[in-house]
Amino acid sequence: MQVGIVRELSVFSFGRLMAAWNCTPTVYSQSMPQVVVEPVIRWAGSKRKLLPQLARYWRPEFKRYVEPFAGSACLFFRLHPECAVLGDINQELMLTYRQMKANVGAVITELAGLRKGKRIYLRLRRTDPNSLPPAARAARFLYLNRFCFNGLYRTNEAGQFNVPYSGRRCGNLPEPVELRAVARRLRRVTLVASDFEDVLRRVGPGDFVYMDPPFRVNGRRMFTQYDSTAFKHTDLFRLRRWMEALAKQRIPFLVSYAGSEEAQFLSDGFNTENLKVRRNIAGFTERRVLFDEVLISNITPGEDVSC
Ligand SMILES: C[S@@+](CC[C@H](N)C(=O)[O-])C[C@H]1O[C@@H](n2cnc3c(N)ncnc32)[C@H](O)[C@@H]1O
Numbered sequence: 001m002q003v004g005i006v007r008e009l010s011v012f013s014f015g016r017l018m019a020a021w022n023c024t025p026t027v028y029s030q031s032m033p034q035v036v037v038e039p040v041i042r043w044a045g046s047k048r049k050l051l052p053q054l055a056r057y058w059r060p061e062f063k064r065y066v067e068p069f070a071g072s073a074c075l076f077f078r079l080h081p082e083c084a085v086l087g088d089i090n091q092e093l094m095l096t097y098r099q100m101k102a103n104v105g106a107v108i109t110e111l112a113g114l115r116k117g118k119r120i121y122l123r124l125r126r127t128d129p130n131s132l133p134p135a136a137r138a139a140r141f142l143y144l145n146r147f148c149f150n151g152l153y154r155t156n157e158a159g160q161f162n163v164p165y166s167g168r169r170c171g172n173l174p175e176p177v178e179l180r181a182v183a184r185r186l187r188r189v190t191l192v193a194s195d196f197e198d199v200l201r202r203v204g205p206g207d208f209v210y211m212d213p214p215f216r217v218n219g220r221r222m223f224t225q226y227d228s229t230a231f232k233h234t235d236l237f238r239l240r241r242w243m244e245a246l247a248k249q250r251i252p253f254l255v256s257y258a259g260s261e262e263a264q265f266l267s268d269g270f271n272t273e274n275l276k277v278r279r280n281i282a283g284f285t286e287r288r289v290l291f292d293e294v295l296i297s298n299i300t301p302g303e304d305v306s307c
Contacts, residue, residue, distance in 0.1 A: 035181060036078075036080075037077050037080075037178075037181040037182060037184075037185050038074070038077055038078075039072040039073060039074050039077050039182070040100075040142065040174040040178050040179060040182050041071075041072040041073075041093070041096070041142070041145055041151075042072065042145055042146065042150075042151030042170070043071040043072035043074075043151050043153075044150055044151050044152045044153070045071060045212070045214065045215070046071060046072045046074055046151070047074060047075060047212055047256055048072075048074045049277050049278070049279065050256065050275065050277060050293065050295075051074060051075060051078050053273070053275060053295065053301075054075050054210070054254065054256065054295070055075065055078060055079060056301035056302050057208075057210075057252070057254045057295075057297055057299060057301050057302070058079050058081075058208060059208075059252075059302065062081070062206065062207070062208040062252070063082075063083060063206035063207065064081065064082075064083040064084060064085065064206060064207045064208070065079060065081035065083070065084040065085075065207075065208055065210070066084065066085045066199060066200075066202070066203055066207050066208065066209045066210070067084070067085070067086050067087070067209075067210045067211070067212075068085075068087040068088075068192075068196035068199035068200055068209070068211055069087075069088060069196060069211055069212050069213050069214070070086040070087060070088045070093075070097075071088060071093070071212065072151075073086055075210055075212075076185075076189075076210075077182075077185060080185070082188070083188055083189075084188070084189045084190070085189070085190045085191075085192060085199060085202060086189055086190070086191055086192070087191070087192035087193070087194060087196060087198065087199035088193065089193070089194065089195055089196070090153060090193075091193050092129060092137075092141045092153075092161075093141070093153070094191055094192070094193035095134065095137060095138060095141070095193065096137075096138040096141040096142060097186060097189075097191050098134075098138075098191050098193075099134050099135055099137070099138035100138065100179060100182050100183050100186060101183055101186035101187065101189070101191065103134065103135050103138075104179055104180055104182075104183035106135035107135050107138045107139055107142070107179060108176045108179055108180075109135070110135050110136045110138070110139030111139045111142060111143065111173055111174070111179075112176075114139065114143050114173070116147065116167055116172065116173065117167070118165045118167060120143075121143070121144065121147050121148075121165045121167060122165065124140045124143055124144055125144060125160075125161055125162070127140060129141070142173065142174060143173065144161060144163070146170055146171070146172075146173055146174070147165060147166065147167035147170050148161075148163040148164070148165065148166060148170075149163050149164045149165070149166040150166070190202075196211070196213070196238075196239070196242075197238060197242065200242050200245075200246075203246065203251055204251070205249075205250075205251065207251055207252075208251075208252050208253070208254075209246060209251060209252070209253040209254070210253070210254050210255075210256075211239065211253065211254070211255045211256075212255070212256045213231050213235070213236075213239060213255075213257070214230060214231040215231065215257065215258040215260070215262075216230070216231035216232060216233065216235065216236055216262060236262055236265065236266070239255075239266065240265065240266055243255065243266065243270065243296070243298075246298065247270070247298040250298075252297070252298060252299045253297060253298055254295060254296070254297045254299075255295070255296040255297070256293060256294070256295055256296075257293070257294050257296065258291065258292065258293060258294070259274065259291070259292025259293060259294050260292075263294040263296070266296055267294060267296040270296050270297060270298055271296070271297050271298070271299070271300055272294055272295065272296050272297075273294070273295040273301070274292060274293075274294055275292070275293045275294070275295065276290050276291070276292060276293070277290070277291050277293050278290050278291075279291055
């Protein structure tokens with residue numbers, strides 16, 4: 001999983017910077033370097049490998065990008081929309097985004113006081129996040145996320161994070177320059193720590209909605225332990241109802257889902273694309289396996305763009 005890279009591109013965009021003050025479509029001009037910012041958060045189930053295929057569904061005329069199952073929000077960072085809403089039910093994740101947006105200097109200071117190591121990891125893991133001030137809480141999340149096994153977020157029934165340490169293979173903590181770049185990208189993003197329906201209720205004309213829910217596949221549970229963000233059958237029905245509602249309002253959406261009966265249920269009547277993606281099994285083995293992935297949409301994709 002690649003994280004935390006800030007790359008300078010030879011594309012220039014002063015217009016984009018100016019358009020950052022409102023949500024009007026951007027006219028690009030050739031004066032300032034456009035920076036590609038990648039997520040600083042590792043996330044099991046991240047769609048990083050599918051970015052070129054996913055990005056084909058975005059069109060420049062869309063006014064706002066909406067992602068109710070944000071996770072690491074890798075498509076958001078890749079597309080760099082002028083205006084966005086990111087939501088996720090994971091409160092620690094969303095608190096961290098909020099702190100990076102509003103208080104990045106304090107988060108950087110907190111992280112600077114943390115050295116890489118299993119002992120510190122286990123101490124932070126034991127610490128009740130509610131006992132910490134917000135910036136320290138965000139730093140705790142970033143630290144655990146960076147050094148945990150496979151970017152998993154899993155808690156026990158008491159809500160305590162319980163993913164094992166995997167620090168030796170995870171690189172280093174995000175650099176201040178990366179965190180500041182993420183903070184700039186979040187400046188004009190509305191962050192919603194809630195169920196996806198609360199995000200979808202805000203959607204209107206001009207929006208594009210990307211939905212990447214957790215897999216809920218019959219007979220194939222992705223994690224065998226308790227998982228507070230597991231997607232249930234009822235959630236799948238709620239999602240399908242929203243897809244129909246969005247289609248009725250002619251609001252473009254894209255859903256990515258594991259190839260499965262559930263994906264067939266979700267895709268009935270919509271356009272589908274079947275893809276194969278090679279990924280680590282996000283559980284207890286390091287085996288890399290080819291998975292079927294389905295893209296479901298009420299619009300057709302454009303040309304493949306190299307991301
Ligand atoms: C497959 S991950 C999204 C990964 C993301 N596309 C990325 O590239 O990193 C699914 C996300 O949905 C969130 N989630 C689970 N149930 C949810 C719900 N009912 N409402 C909103 N978010 C939910 C999880 O916390 C998780 O971050």
